[in-house]
Amino acid sequence: MSDTVHVPLGDRAYDVRIGAGLLGRAGAEIAPLLHRPRVAIVTDANVAALHLATVRAALAGEGIESEALILPAGEATKGWPQFTRTVEWLLEQRIERRDVVVALGGGVIGDLVGFAAAVLRRGVRFVQMPTSLLAQVDSSVGGKTGINAPQGKNLIGAFHQPALVLADIGALGTLAPRDFLAGCGEVVKYGLLGDAAFFDWLEQNGPAMAAGDLEARAYAVRRSVEMKAEIVVRDETEQGDRALLNLGHTFCHALEAATGYSDRLLHGEGVAIGCALAFELSARLGLCAQEVPSRVRAHMSAMGMKTDLADIPAELPDAGTLLELMGQDKKVVDGQLRFILARGIGSAFVTADVPRDAVLNLLKDRLASR
Numbered sequence: 383m384s385d386t387v388h389v390p391l392g393d394r395a396y397d398v399r400i401g402a403g404l405l406g407r408a409g410a411e412i413a414p415l416l417h418r419p420r421v422a423i424v425t426d427a428n429v430a431a432l433h434l435a436t437v438r439a440a441l442a443g444e445g446i447e448s449e450a451l452i453l454p455a456g457e458a459t460k461g462w463p464q465f466t467r468t469v470e471w472l473l474e475q476r477i478e479r480r481d482v483v484v485a486l487g488g489g490v491i492g493d494l495v496g497f498a499a500a501v502l503r504r505g506v507r508f509v510q511m512p513t514s515l516l517a518q519v520d521s522s523v524g525g526k527t528g529i530n531a532p533q534g535k536n537l538i539g540a541f542h543q544p545a546l547v548l549a550d551i552g553a554l555g556t557l558a559p560r561d562f563l564a565g566c567g568e569v570v571k572y573g574l575l576g577d578a579a580f581f582d583w584l585e586q587n588g589p590a591m592a593a594g595d596l597e598a599r600a601y602a603v604r605r606s607v608e609m610k611a612e613i614v615v616r617d618e619t620e621q622g623d624r625a626l627l628n629l630g631h632t633f634c635h636a637l638e639a640a641t642g643y644s645d646r647l648l649h650g651e652g653v654a655i656g657c658a659l660a661f662e663l664s665a666r667l668g669l670c671a672q673e674v675p676s677r678v679r680a681h682m683s684a685m686g687m688k689t690d691l692a693d694i695p696a697e698l699p700d701a702g703t704l705l706e707l708m709g710q711d712k713k714v715v716d717g718q719l720r721f722i723l724a725r726g727i728g729s730a731f732v733t734a735d736v737p738r739d740a741v742l743n744l745l746k747d748r749l750a751s752r
């Protein structure tokens with residue numbers, strides 16, 4: 383059984399399928415896209431050990447040949463050296479313009495392989511098979527692809543929509559609890575930015591979802607993907623509304639930079655903390671009621687998620703330095719920082735109109751409470 387969310391982007395439209403056991407049906411799902419029975423799979427060592435044999439057997443079951451490139455696992459893979467290696471391997475495999483490349487893994491693999499597909503022979507189709515919660519609800523959908531530069535994360539890339547996304551809910555069962563909870567940062571973001579009823583649902587069902595309830599996981603992924611698809615269709619290349627998806631990310635990127643993009647703070651953990659800070663900033667600016675940030679943090683705490691600067695097990699720089707790091711965010715326009723703030727749960731908006739001192743004081747207070 384799987385659900386389908388359609389992403390209606392004209393000649394770049396595609397389906398996101400969500401359900402348990404999809405990797406084991408990869409052959410049947412991909413076959414309609416192929417002009418010849420052959421695909422190239424790019425994955426990482428951790429995911430290969432868990433899922434590559436399943437995917438290759440499913441492809442072989444439909445008579446589809448596959449070759450696989452296994453990259454090292456981890457964020458360090460998402461740079462020029464492994465990107466060059468991937469593109470050259472795909473060329474060695476004689477992947478042609480009408481062929482399909484498969485990205486099997488989490489956000490690092492999806493972003494890197496999507497970018498490789500975007501530039502290979504000026505663009506070949508690719509299929510996302512996201513295996514982490516974060517990749518299923520965010521990075522595999524919407525066509526943002528790319529790699530990191532020494533100057534910052536995701537600074538090199540292209541918009542290139544996948545031809546199909548297969549989000550196998552069963553694969554989430556192989557995640558370490560910390561990685562699953564980090565993905566929950568992106569899930570809760572959707573409720574906070576645009577769907578109060580989904581946030582209510584998460585308050586009720588989040589703990590069961592974290593404990594492994596497959597139906598709850600499938601619903602959370604589906605609702606997140608529906609929301610992402612709706613926003614991407616309104617604003618594919620982030621001229622406006624798509625920036626809403628960056629709720630919590632301005633704070634998050636500064637915290638990730640301050641912790642050296644290391645496992646002291648996973649991206650999804652930074653998003654959760656960033657969302658809590660964005661709601662606190664909104665309350666301080668009188669945009670939403672004072673009790674709203676506490677409700678946001680209460681849900682995250684009940685899930686066992688990180689909610690505040692105090693939860694980051696690392697030295698952090700002072701508030702001024704964190705603010706500087708925010709200034710290097712991709713969302714800076716004409717040198718002005720843009721924030722996603724909220725008038726309440728489910729009512730986020732984009733603004734450049736945030737007094738610098740309000741942000742500085744918030745960071746000072748949160749650092750002082752560590």
Ligand code: GLY
Pocket residue numbers: 520521523524526624627628
């Ligand atoms: N991850 C934010 C976006 O896709 O726009």
